[in-house]
Amino acid sequence: MPEETDESPSVGPECSTESGNGKFPDTRWSLIVSARAENSVIVSRALQELCQLYWMPVYCYIRRRGSSPEDAEDLTQGFFAQFLQRQDFSTVKSEKGKLRSYLLKSVSHYLADQFDKRNALKRGGGQVVLSIDQASAEEGYQSQLEPRDDASPDLLFEKRWAVTLLGNVLNDLRENYDKQRKGLLFETLQPYLSGTAGESPLAEAAATLGMAERAVRVALFRLRRRYGEALRAAILETVVDPAEVDDELNYLFTVIRQ
Amino acid sequence: MCDGPLGIAAALGFCPGCLLRHGQDAAETIAGPARFDTLPVTADEMTLLFPELEVIRLLGRGGMGVVYLARQVALDRMVAVKVLPTESSDDPQFSERFRREAAVLARLKHPNIVTLYDFGERGEFLYFLMEFVDGVDLSQRMAAGSITTDEALSIVPQICDALEFSHRQGIVHRDIKPANILIDRSSGQVKIADFGLAKFTGPADPSSLETRLTMTNMALGTPRYMAPEQMDNAPTLDHRVDLYALGVVLYEMLTGEAPAGSFEPPSAKRAKLDERMDDVILKAMEPTPERRYGQASEIKTEFTAAMQARNLLTLSRRHRAFLLRVAPASLIAIALSVGAVLWINREKPVSGNAPRAAGAPSITREAGTVLAFPLFASQEAQVPEILRDEKVIQLATAESFGIALLADGTVRGWGANDYQQATVPDGLQNCVAIAVGNGAKAAHCLALTTDGKVIAWGDDSYRQASVPEDLRDVVQIAAGQFHSVALCADGSVRAWGYDVDGVSTVPPDLGKVKAVTAGEYFTACLSEDGQVIAWGAERAAACAPPSILLAETCTTIAAGASHLAAATSAGEVFIWGECRRQRLPISAERAYALFAGANVTAFVDPDGNLQVIDTNGNFETVGDQRALSMGVSGRTLFAVVGGSETSRR
Missing domain, CATH: 1.10.510.10 (Transferase(Phosphotransferase) domain 1)
Known part of the structure; x- marks a missing residue:
């Protein structure tokens, strides 16, 4: 097992390499809502990427509001079709909106609209703007996040949001470790990172990896820090102001604890 | 790992709480209790790494490293040792720059700066030996x-x-x-x-x-x-x-x-x-x-x-700052909970078909016009278009929507309508009181009609808008974030909707009450002998009235999202709950009407001034007219003022 030294996997979503002149990169969401977005192709792509990352909470929300799985998939596609076509995010900028709350507000308005139009389901049906796997969507919806299954649609959305975000970051990190040929290290330490290792001592991991226990502890420490940084970077992608990262993190904590 | 439910971690393959915490650690803002395996270096290993020190205990940890308290044996002084894992210790250029720059920091000596005694590299760690500050x-x-x-x-x-x-x-x-x-x-x-350590450790x-x-x-x-x-x-x-x-x-x-x-x-x-x-x-x-x-x-x-x-x-x-004088006096009028501000007036019994069960208060129905006041230095406040030039009896507002009871007994809604909460049911009339859910996510409304019935609409996710069929003779209504409350003419209380933490479970030994109110996750009422009783989520600090209130007789209560306010017969207003001024009595010179919404408490003083205090303790006088009813949306206070014309039905 190679000792973990330099060349750490770089973490965090790959974003906005367009501004790779050493200047602090715009985050996707701030890019979308900022008036500086001269290049609409970049904006559309950023928006599309964000939607692909976060469709699951939207789907769960629509399901909880009472739609069947088929209707929910149609409505999710219909909603994102409308959302992606939209060019004007100026109101978000003035409200310092986070992507999470903006998306929730938008989907709730969208459903109210659909409710008014009644027949709009047919109109929304058939549009495919995102790749949504129906089976995993239902699995995501059905898997209980809590003993109570009476969470309000809003709460369900926010819980799903948090879990989707955390899962995405974990997957990114896994890929990065894989690229560095440190897949075994990641898989062995991942339960300690994720809080699922229970009481199993770190010595077991050390034995599996053939490393000294202290070296494993340092590796775990680094893994945790990288996860934390990647998480902050991913959250940064969904807010306008970097100063909001801490607030968003704390907010997601309160959501998860409810 | 953490106190989160294990079922979730098993279903997802990870524990959300644990993962979120790494994000907080990465900001190096948390120096909380550390678990053994979260430390890059344990106290035992410290002893091996630093034989010249007697390691005493862990002082804190952050995303970047750990800090131990130790005694420098040779000099017999206490030191703080900060240890950071580095990935570049085998890079000679890094080491040289680190030594050069840290040496400059070690020369920085000032009474208000923590002195850096020593620094260096040990194995894969950088360390800093610093003055220990006990505080x-x-x-x-x-x-x-x-x-x-x-x-x-x-x-x-x-x-x-x-x-x-x-x-x-x-x-x-x-x-x-x-x-x-x-x-x-x-x-x-x-x-x-x-x-200067940010240069080596910080993200700057x-x-x-x-x-x-x-x-x-x-x-x-x-x-x-x-x-x-x-x-x-x-x-x-x-x-x-x-x-x-x-x-x-x-x-x-x-x-x-x-x-x-x-x-x-x-x-x-x-x-x-x-x-x-x-x-x-x-x-x-x-x-x-x-x-x-x-x-x-x-x-x-x-x-x-x-x-x-x-x-x-x-x-x-923009505003006159206001300081309340400590001069207890009696309350002139009493009033009520957020969303259900009924005016109870013992001097002017009102004819008409208001609920008149035995012991029920009579209800006056004064109407006025709606004014909007910007609160706490916000820029502007506007009256909703549909209320301009209208005679209004009562307002009930939430963060993004509101409803108003007009002089003719009908109700109008405005604002966010994602749960149809601003769409008043067709044909709703003869109303005497209204209420909207109290809390940022609330989206349901209640109306009380002259024959003592409750009509509800909007968000029904927790059946908070499904009024119990056998509910009758209601004299007061209130609504929490996801639950609804009614006071009946016989002094009994009914609650329905969200019931986690028993927020909708009325205590069996409650006895007769004379007023009800509801916050985000709690319900409160005023017993006949003037005691405040509250129940619901224990995390709602509003649930526990200050013990000093036991000796008082309260005449009015009002709930904000997570705080409660009560006025005593001696004229003092108490505010407690999730606010910085927990349980600090605020004395008023006779308050007319008490009102609470979101994080604000408002009342009318004897001079007719509308006074507002938020849960941070900021005071403000926002108007000089007697308010009949009030509502808070965001940073705007709506008040119904005037009241010269009395509509009686």
Whole structure:
């Protein structure tokens, strides 16, 4: 097992390499809502990427509001079709909106609209703007996040949001470790990172990896820090102001604890 | 791992709480209890790494490393040892630069700066041996309660002295934040920690050695205190980044909150603060370095002057500041809970078909026009279009929507309509009272009709809008975030909807009550003998009335989202719950009507002035007309005023 030294996997979503002149990169969401977005192709792509990352909470929300799985998939596609076509995010900028709350507000308005139009389901049906796997969507919806299954649609959305975000970051990190040929290290330490290792001592991991226990502890420490940084970077992608990262993190904590 | 439910972790393959915590650790803001396996170095290993030290205990940990308290045996002194894992210790260039730059820091000696005794590399770790300060840091101090004027006058000049001294030596701290400002327990002396270490450990400057340590190219960490040019990774940073951060710290010290987004001036958030302080803090926080102060000593001079110039009764730009006099007297009228402000008037029994069961209060139905007042220095407030020129009896408002009861007994809604909460059911008439859910996520409405029936609409996710079929003879209504409450003519209480934590489970031994109200996750009522009884989520601190109230007879209660207010027969208004001024009695000279919404409590004083206090303790007089009914939406207070025309049905 190679000792973990330099060349750490770089973490965090790959974003906005367009501004790779050493200047602090715009985050996707701030890019979308900022008036500086001269290049609409970049904006559309950023928006599309964000939607692909976060469709699951939207789907769960629509399901909880009472739609069947088929209707929910149609409505999710219909909603994102409308959302992606939209060019004007100026109101978000003035409200310092986070992507999470903006998306929730938008989907709730969208459903109210659909409710008014009644027949709009047919109109929304058939549009495919995102790749949504129906089976995993239902699995995501059905898997209980809590003993109570009476969470309000809003709460369900926010819980799903948090879990989707955390899962995405974990997957990114896994890929990065894989690229560095440190897949075994990641898989062995991942339960300690994720809080699922229970009481199993770190010595077991050390034995599996053939490393000294202290070296494993340092590796775990680094893994945790990288996860934390990647998480902050991913959250940064969904807010306008970097100063909001801490607030968003704390907010997601309160959501998860409810 | 954590206290989260295990089922979730099993279903997902990870524990959300644990993963989220790594994000907080990465900001190096948490120095909480550490688990054995989360430490890169245990105390035992410290002893092996540092044979010259007697390691005593762990002082704290952050995303970057750990700090231990130790005794330096040879010199018999206490030291703090900060240990950071590095990934570049085998790089000779890194080591050389580290040694050169740390040596400069070790020469920085000042009474208000934590002295760096020694530094170096051991194995894969960098370490810093520092002076040990026995005390708390400023963020811990602020968490314990608001900073008094005297404290601020003691702490701030010392911070300025330290910065002035180091800046003269050409050393920039780069990571000034409350957690780095230590206050000695016994002497009160302020010492700034981690001077210049941000260069090696912090996220501030990716062009420095830091990138070698974290390999992340983003300005992560604690961006709240970072100057814009620091956030942008400007190639040349100077001492003015520290002055910007100091501005943020000052704002937080005085107002209890860090400024974010388009924040309000400090004087709008802290009573008795002179407006000159706004100028001092805003100048320190100027986005362009050239427009900031040039030196910390200037901030010291102007801060001290502004702080001492505080004036107890100053005129703010937009509003008259208000100070309540302590002079108990009796309440003239009583009134009610958010969303269900019924006017109960014993002097003027009203004819008509209001509920008239035995013991039920009669209900007057005065109408007036709606005015909107901006609260706490917000810019503007507008009356909803559909209420202009209307005679209104009662308002019930939430963050993004509201309903109004008009003089003709009909109801109108406006604002957000995602749950059809602003769409009043067709044919609704003969209403005497209305209520809307209390809480940021609330989206349901209630109306009480003249025949004692309750009509509900809007969000029904928890069946909060499904009124029990056998409910009748209702005289008062109230609504929490996801539950609804009714007081019946016989003094009994019914609640339905969300019932987690028993918020909708009425205590069996409740007895007769005379008023009900509801907050986000709690329900409260007033017993016949004037006692406040509340139940629901224990985390709602509003549930436990201050014990001092046991000796009082209350006449009115009103609930905000997470606080409760009660007025006593002696004329005192008590506010408690999730507010900084927990359980502090606020004495009023006879309050007319008590009202609470979101984080605001409002009442009308005997002169007819509409007074408002928020849960941070900020006072404001917003109007001089007697209000019949009130509602809060965001930073706007709506009030029904006038009342010259009485509509009686």
